Amino acid sequence: MAGHQVIIGSRSLDRAVEAAKVIAQTAGRPVRVSGLSNENAVSQADVIVITVPFAALVETLRTVKTKLRPGQVLVNVSVPLETAVGGRATRTIGVWSGSAGELAASVVPNTVGVVTAFNNVSAELLKDLSKTVDCDVLVCSDNENAKKIVLDLVKAIGGARGFDAGSLENSRTVEQITALLVSLNIRYKAKSTGLRITGISPVS
């Protein structure tokens, strides 16, 4: 909706193309969205956003690893929810690297800028184009340029505000907030709990 060219990647080309069609229909006006295999999507993208369940994170990154190019930005949205091992979405599992973001960074070449972002934004909220996104986006990375690119992308989402949440290791907290929001969703019978940071304003 912000005018960016979007490529949906999937293990299955058919499902990628189908997902792109659904998005184009939801948009209700011409948008630049297409579907490709994960490998081809990664080859063509400047910014790669990975949103697979945590159990599939490392394997998915391994299948596209050889297609990654220096200077690309990899945004990890995946959170180590306990569901990855059959548990609850209100809990996380321990990750040796510290977080899913740091685990992702350990798999891809260090010429790729790995960023943690969007983990706390409800998909329900993003899908409903009639609503502004009443949620801030905490952005963590050890690559300042990659962080800036993602903070700029956040500005295109009406209502959302991006905050520089520091180095990639801070993903540990940002990812766990997702489990807390899931637990609030359940307890308060909601679908799209989010969070706002108070006391500061994003640097424009």
Add this chain to the structure above:
Amino acid sequence: MAGHQVIIGSRSLDRAVEAAKVIAQTAGRPVRVSGLSNENAVSQADVIVITVPFAALVETLRTVKTKLRPGQVLVNVSVPLETAVGGRATRTIGVWSGSAGELAASVVPNTVGVVTAFNNVSAELLKDLSKTVDCDVLVCSDNENAKKIVLDLVKAIGGARGFDAGSLENSRTVEQITALLVSLNIRYKAKSTGLRITGISPVS
């Protein structure tokens, strides 16, 4: 300011009395605040709020343990910041029990209702009586009655909203948010960063 009777506890009676005096002066109108030794404060209180640095948490609880009575509420505000071992306030250390709240619960008798709350509320904000507290309070406990008592206390703080953040194990995330807010304070040159939950309203 809400009319509750407040007892300041300290290892040193003199320092407790002095702190109570400063609070009474800051209030600018008659308030019910006094200072006692930790042991005597715990003996007299219905709700005990522990705000010591994490390094002193277990030792402090041990000194007052024999004074605790069944039905009392213990609110742990202490967060396992890395400063406890000479590190940074933007990081936490791992606690075998999972969190400071769960560690506190492991030290005191299980007839005391242990609650996690106020960990994310800036002391700077609370001290400035001219400001409303633009921050929500996430409240975790395995004792529903204790949780309700603390959620009621939150209502007396102008601006703050209390949310039932589930069982005591969720303290793991709530406590880590403090380190993230400290890191935002540093990065954005602020003193009182907080957070608001969006998409739901507190149950009144």
